[in-house]
Amino acid sequence: MYRVNEIFHSVQGEGSYLGCPATFVRLSGCNLNCAWCDTDHSEKEFLTAEEIANRVDYEKVIITGGEPTIYDLKPLLLELKKRGKKTMLETNGTNPTDDIRHLLDWIVCSPKPETNWAINERCLFDELKYVVDGNFEPEIHIPKGIKEKYKDRIWLQPESSNFNLRSKEAFYFAMKDSSLRVGIQLHKIINVR
Numbered sequence: 330m331y332r333v334n335e336i337f338h339s340v341q342g343e344g345s346y347l348g349c350p351a352t353f354v355r356l357s358g359c360n361l362n363c364a365w366c367d368t369d370h371s372e373k374e375f376l377t378a379e380e381i382a383n384r385v386d387y388e389k390v391i392i393t394g395g396e397p398t399i400y401d402l403k404p405l406l407l408e409l410k411k412r413g414k415k416t417m418l419e420t421n422g423t424n425p426t427d428d429i430r431h432l433l434d435w436i437v438c439s440p441k442p443e444t445n446w447a448i449n450e451r452c453l454f455d456e457l458k459y460v461v462d463g464n465f466e467p468e469i470h471i472p473k474g475i476k477e478k479y480k481d482r483i484w485l486q487p488e489s490s491n492f493n494l495r496s497k498e499a500f501y502f503a504m505k506d507s508s509l510r511v512g513i514q515l516h517k518i519i520n521v522r
């Protein structure tokens with residue numbers, strides 16, 4: 330059983346798949362407690378893998394939270410793959426993903442200040458997303474090897490409560506280091522889910 334906050338249909342508002350319609354599965358609970366956490370991940374429903382998969386309408390499904398890797402995601406991912414879904418995960422990078430990598434088409438890792446932007450050595454991913462929050466410094470907080478390996482797939486996302494100022498910071502960071510990329514949260518700008 331999974332503790333679920335919400336299942337909704339929207340458009341990916343962040344990262345490489347920006348603009349793609351997708352079903353979002355927001356699992357409840359998180360292993361961190363970030364100061365600027367903007368997400369309600371309280372529990373609303375208890376659902377089985379099959380019950381969740383039955384509610385996924387779009388081909389793309391984004392599993393998010395909270396922190397989805399606090400669950401054993403295998404049963405859910407197997408159920409989604411059985412239905413031919415393209416599976417995507419949003420994780421804070423603190424837990425391994427190597428054991429579920431083969432069941433995921435895309436993994437977004439978003440390290441957090443709460444852990445000093447650490448990434449678990451068994452956390453495999455396809456792209457990185459850093460929130461530009463006034464404390465984040467690319468030169469200090471992004472490991473050098475990662476910068477080279479993930480060039481053009483490292484998103485700098487302005488923190489939304491101070492969007493104009495943080496966006497400008499993100500611009501300057503990217504202009505100084507061309508492996509970085511300025512991102513947005515489209516859903517927040519247009520105020521949809």
Ligand SMILES: Nc1nc2[nH]cc(C(=O)O)c2c(=O)[nH]1
Pocket residue numbers: 339340341342343353368393394419516521522
């Ligand atoms: N539209 C939309 N795109 C998103 N991409 C990542 C989200 C998340 O909360 O993990 C999210 C979200 O909550 N809404």
Ligand code: SF4
Pocket residue numbers: 359360361362363365366367368370394395396421441
């Ligand atoms: S990792 Fe994400 S969901 Fe968890 S507290 Fe931090 S911002 Fe919120």
Ligand SMILES: [Mg+2]
Pocket residue numbers: 368
């Ligand atoms: Mg969000």
